[in-house]
Amino acid sequence: MPTITASAVQELRTKTGVGMMACKKALIEVNGDIKEAIKYLREKGLSNAAKKAERATKEGSVFIQISDDHKTGVILEINCETDFVAKNDDFLETGNYLAQTILAQNNVDHKDDLANLKLENFNNFQEYLSEKILKTGENLVVKNLQKIKTSGFLSQYIHLNGKIGVLVEFSADVDSTLGKDISMQIAASNPLYVAPSDMPAADVEKEKEIIKKQVLNEGKPANIVDKIVLGKLSKYYKEVCLLEQAFVKNPDKAVKQILPAGIKINTFVRLALV
Incomplete structure (x- = not known):
């Protein structure tokens, strides 16, 4: 040699x-x-x-795999060039195979870990991806990848044939209906945080300043400005915080009001191509 x-x-x-x-x-x-x-x-x-691999990728799909015990889950976004390929069986099989393989291996939690992925008949992930690029005739890119491991419970939802995918972590076991409902809520409402307490303090102060300037520009009396700011901030939380949002299946209640006692939503991941 x-x-x-x-x-x-x-x-x-x-x-x-x-x-x-x-x-x-x-x-x-x-x-x-x-x-x-x-x-x-x-x-x-x-x-x-x-x-x-130099060509732009604007289409694609989100793939999710969860272990049988609902303790480990993978959410994966793969991009391609055209919607035609995004709906192709080979592309969909590739995405599901990768999600399943990542789920089964302990050394891949994020996109940067893909070099560690072991794939049968391939030396590495890049070699595998190159073959799939040749087979589809389009550039393929893993844009996002997250794995969640929990002692609680994971639920998931795929919307619009893979254009939106959601993976949610609960603090303990929940029934499948509630898990799907919360996942659908996130898919539809696109919250940024679970609760107001998850919002960085600097972002809260920035939002307060924006609201305060708006209120002052409206000519409101100075002695009630702070009260108005708090009210508007509460409305803002209802837009960006999952627990504060109106529940899509019963808008008279907030999401936090439909959770069973003792159940918390620890985190969620929402990936979208729309």
């Missing part, structure tokens, strides 16, 4: 955009000749995959 230097691998990678492992393999196959390695990669189609 010829000795392949790191600088040769890097040079080939720079010229082709192909992953390091594939570049090293190509150099080994052609006894270290850079020009022949480029030809080898073109024949294998990997160079074309790298070129596709």
Whole structure:
């Protein structure tokens, strides 16, 4: 076997955009000749995959997988170039396979961890992705990835054929109906926080200042400005905080009022392509 230097691998990678492992393999196959390695990669189609990887991706889908005990969940957004591919069975199978594989492995919690992902018949994730890019004919990008592990309970909801996905963590077991209802609430209302207490203090003060300026510009008496600000801030919380929002299935109640005693919503993740 010829000795392949790191600088040769890097040079080939720079010229082709192909992953390091594939570049090293190509150099080994052609006894270290850079020009022949480029030809080898073109024949294998990997160079074309790298070129596709520069193209914009605005379509795609959200994928979710939850363990049978509802203690671990993965939410994953994969982007492609066209809606046609986003609805293609191969693309959907790829997304579901990745979500299932990530769920089963303990060393991948975020997008930056994908280099750790073990995939059967592939040296690494990038090699796997390059093959899928060639198969679909479009650039594919993992835009978002989060894994939640809990001692509580996870629920999920997919809306608009994968255009919106929600993963919710409860503090303890809940029935499937409530879990779905809360997930649908998040999908529809797009809250930014679970509760007002989750909003950073600096953001609260900034919002207060904005409201105060609005009130003063309306010419309200100075002695009632603070009271009006608090009232408007409360309305703002109802827009951006899940627990304060009107429950979509019964607007007469806030979300916090429909939760069973002792049950809390710890966190949620909402991914959307719309």
